[in-house]
Amino acid sequence: MDFLFIIFLIILIAAFFVVVLLFLKNKKLKKDISIKEIKIEERGKEMDSKMYELAILKELGDRVGYSLDVHQIIDVITGSLHQFINYSAVSYMLLEPEKILFKIHLEKSVHRDFINEVRDRMLKSLGALLDKEFKENQVEEFMSGAILIEEVKEPVQSFFNIPLVIAEKVVGVLTVADTRSGLYKENEMTILYKITNQASQAVTKLQEVVATEQSKLNAMVISMTDGIVMTDLDYRILVINPAARHALSMDEKKDVTIFDFIDNLGGKFDIRGRLEESVKLKKEYSSERILLGEKFFQIFVLPVKSVSVLGQESVTGGVVIFHDITSEVEIETLRKDFTSMLVHELRSPLDGIKKISEVLRNKDIKLEPKGHDDYIDLIYRNSSGMLELVNDILDVAKIEAGKFDIKKQEADIKKTILDRVSFYSVSTSDSQIHLNASFGPDIPEKMMFDPEGVEHVLNNLISNALKYSNKDKEVKVITFLHNKGNDINEEARGAKYDSSNVLSKDLDNNPSSIVVLVSDNGIGIKEEDVPHIFNKFKQLDTKGAISIKQKGTGLGLVITKSIVEEHGGCVGVVSKVGVGSTFFFTLPLV
Amino acid sequence: MKKILIIDDDEVFAKTLGDTLPKEKYLVSHVSNGEEGLNEMAKNVPDLIILDLIMPKLGGLDFLTVLKRNGGNKIPILISSQLSKMEDISNAIVAGMDVGVKGYIIKSSENLDKIVEEIEKTLGKYSK
Numbered sequence: 001m002d003f004l005f006i007i008f009l010i011i012l013i014a015a016f017f018v019v020v021l022l023f024l025k026n027k028k029l030k031k032d033i034s035i036k037e038i039k040i041e042e043r044g045k046e047m048d049s050k051m052y053e054l055a056i057l058k059e060l061g062d063r064v065g066y067s068l069d070v071h072q073i074i075d076v077i078t079g080s081l082h083q084f085i086n087y088s089a090v091s092y093m094l095l096e097p098e099k100i101l102f103k104i105h106l107e108k109s110v111h112r113d114f115i116n117e118v119r120d121r122m123l124k125s126l127g128a129l130l131d132k133e134f135k136e137n138q139v140e141e142f143m144s145g146a147i148l149i150e151e152v153k154e155p156v157q158s159f160f161n162i163p164l165v166i167a168e169k170v171v172g173v174l175t176v177a178d179t180r181s182g183l184y185k186e187n188e189m190t191i192l193y194k195i196t197n198q199a200s201q202a203v204t205k206l207q208e209v210v211a212t213e214q215s216k217l218n219a220m221v222i223s224m225t226d227g228i229v230m231t232d233l234d235y236r237i238l239v240i241n242p243a244a245r246h247a248l249s250m251d252e253k254k255d256v257t258i259f260d261f262i263d264n265l266g267g268k269f270d271i272r273g274r275l276e277e278s279v280k281l282k283k284e285y286s287s288e289r290i291l292l293g294e295k296f297f298q299i300f301v302l303p304v305k306s307v308s309v310l311g312q313e314s315v316t317g318g319v320v321i322f323h324d325i326t327s328e329v330e331i332e333t334l335r336k337d338f339t340s341m342l343v344h345e346l347r348s349p350l351d352g353i354k355k356i357s358e359v360l361r362n363k364d365i366k367l368e369p370k371g372h373d374d375y376i377d378l379i380y381r382n383s384s385g386m387l388e389l390v391n392d393i394l395d396v397a398k399i400e401a402g403k404f405d406i407k408k409q410e411a412d413i414k415k416t417i418l419d420r421v422s423f424y425s426v427s428t429s430d431s432q433i434h435l436n437a438s439f440g441p442d443i444p445e446k447m448m449f450d451p452e453g454v455e456h457v458l459n460n461l462i463s464n465a466l467k468y469s470n471k472d473k474e475v476k477v478i479t480f481l482h483n484k485g486n487d488i489n490e491e492a493r494g495a496k497y498d499s500s501n502v503l504s505k506d507l508d509n510n511p512s513s514i515v516v517l518v519s520d521n522g523i524g525i526k527e528e529d530v531p532h533i534f535n536k537f538k539q540l541d542t543k544g545a546i547s548i549k550q551k552g553t554g555l556g557l558v559i560t561k562s563i564v565e566e567h568g569g570c571v572g573v574v575s576k577v578g579v580g581s582t583f584f585f586t587l588p589l590v
Numbered sequence: 591m592k593k594i595l596i597i598d599d600d601e602v603f604a605k606t607l608g609d610t611l612p613k614e615k616y617l618v619s620h621v622s623n624g625e626e627g628l629n630e631m632a633k634n635v636p637d638l639i640i641l642d643l644i645m646p647k648l649g650g651l652d653f654l655t656v657l658k659r660n661g662g663n664k665i666p667i668l669i670s671s672q673l674s675k676m677e678d679i680s681n682a683i684v685a686g687m688d689v690g691v692k693g694y695i696i697k698s699s700e701n702l703d704k705i706v707e708e709i710e711k712t713l714g715k716y717s718k
Binding site for chain 2: 344347348349350351352353354355356358359362364365367371374375378382
């Protein structure tokens with residue numbers, strides 16, 4: 001019996017232990033489950049918020065597209081926030097150039113004082129963020145959502161502010177506020193932070209991309225030599241580059257409008273009318289040449305078309321291009337001037353000969369014997385002048401066709417020069433112009449050149465020098481040997497060159513050659529004309545020449561240049577108005 | 591005797607015109623630019639001036655401007671030039687309208703006889 005009791009007791013004790021053990025185990029299990037449940041719940045919440053974030057970002061992406069409009073983006077955020085956070089009102093404040101935009105959306109009806117409080121608090125935080133003081137009258141308010149109520153005055157009990165930051169700059173604040181207290185906890189706020197953060201990051205990045213593209217485009221537009229102006233559909237100027245400002249003398253003007261263009265074009269071009277045609281009828285237009293200031297322009301007006309994703313084309317504005325055609329017009333004018341100059345140069349002597357024959361034929365006119373001789377002399381001079389001109393025209397035609405050849409042979413350069421100088425000395429004896437030649441040392445007796453060509457060159461340079469000299473003036477032909485690397489001016493002075501016109505230092509490194517200077521103390525050449533005088537079509541203002549017989553066609557220098565270059569040498573001139581000119585050419589020794 | 595002053599750098603034109611104008615009726619003098627023309631006018635007042643346009647020192651248009659600046663001119667002026675473009679002609683006429691310019695002769699399109707005729711007509715009309 002006792003034995004049985006003991007066994008029972010043992011079983012009882014064991015059962016007790018088992019029960020205790022089971023109880024403890026169960027308790028632990030329960031605890032584990034509750035922890036897991038909490039975790040699951042948390043994860044669910046987290047998932048929810050992640051989903052929300054994703055949803056809102058997707059919505060942002062879909063609705064905003066590539067818009068950089070901050071309002072639109074914030075509207076999207078505030079518009080979908082209520083799915084996630086409880087509030088009586090969501091609002092934002094944005095800093096604008098002239099004002100502060102305040103937009104508030106009511107989820108529940110509140111008293112007017114509630115809105116005022118939200119506004120004042122936001123204004124304060126915005127001021128604190130930007131370290132500025134803002135006044136109530138700067139605020140422009142927009143309200144939407146639930147209506148205001150009069151009877152219950154409930155103050156702001158919960159309030160949360162998030163700064164809106166774009167490209168590291170505070171542009172405004174976003175706020176949620178409620179009449180109930182203790183609402184906004186860390187969890188919700190973190191998510192709100194994340195959303196605004198991501199949105200602002202996206203905008204910042206997008207802005208950067210657009211800014212780089214814009215700056216590339218701007219750099220291109222700015223550096224273009226054509227003037228470019230772009231307008232929107234209401235003819236507001238969106239883009240204007242420096243060339244366009246310059247074309248209309250508005251380099252310094254700020255905020256250029258279409259009216260400035262209308263004023264500055266002064267009726268020469270109907271920019272408004274052409275833009276309207278372009279924008280409304282999609283017409284492209286190009287003008288005749290138009291003189292603006294001192295330059296000629298051709299003006300183009302085109303519609304700006306943009307193609308939507310669906311391939312639909314729409315006009316978003318107009319572009320006006322001011323294409324500078326001054327140099328084309330100048331060449332055209334030069335060509336015309338050149339032709340009419342040639343005609344004049346040929347017609348004058350021909351007409352002279354015709355008039356002489358009229359006199360000689362007229363039986364009523366009794367001429368003295370000397371008169372007859374004078375006329376014969378004039379006929380000779382006029383016809384030789386014409387012949388010379390015709391020959392020059394032929395030579396230039398040959399040069400242009402690349403058929404102008406020189407015939408080099410061994411000859412005496414000194415003799416060629418002296419021969420020309422004495423020829424002109426005879427013809428100038430009566431006009432009191434002194435023509436003389438001087439030579440430096442070591443000039444070779446024989447060298448290779450085309451005597452006929454060099455004669456032609458000397459004729460041109462000496463006759464020009466005589467033409468542009470006044471009475472009692474000196475023309476000098478100075479010849480010397482230049483050794484490569486030596487100071488050419490020193491070498492020239494060694495051969496009695498004494499003009500104040502200094503030869504370019506660049507010539508020092510020319511190959512060793514014979515240098516011939518033809519120097520006068522005549523009227524000189526204007527600095528701006530110097531680069532052109534060896535070009536065809538560029539006849540200088542020859543009003544300074546003494547008589548019409550002395551006006552040149554300018555062809556002589558074109559031919560001179562060609563002959564010298566065929567020899568491997570170079571031609572040039574140094575000149576000063578009132579001082580005189582020194583023309584030079586070189587003939588390389590080898 | 592009527593005095594005619596030719597201001598022209600075209601020696602041939604001046605000489606042929608001078609010889610064609612009957613010696614018994616006209617006293618012809620010739621200078622070859624506007625500057626000399628002004629001097630000559632001051633020394634020896636002519637009854638008519640034949641004026642070229644393109645000349646060295648002082649061209650025809652500048653000559654007319656000087657006349658205008660100096661208080662006008664009553665002596666009839668005929669412009670004779672090789673310039674034949676309408677633009678050049680009208681420029682010269684406009685520049686000379688109130689300083690005595692009475693006509694424009696395109697040199698190469700007129701015979702000397704015709705030019706003399708023109709001179710006589712102008713003198714008959716405007717000279718006292």
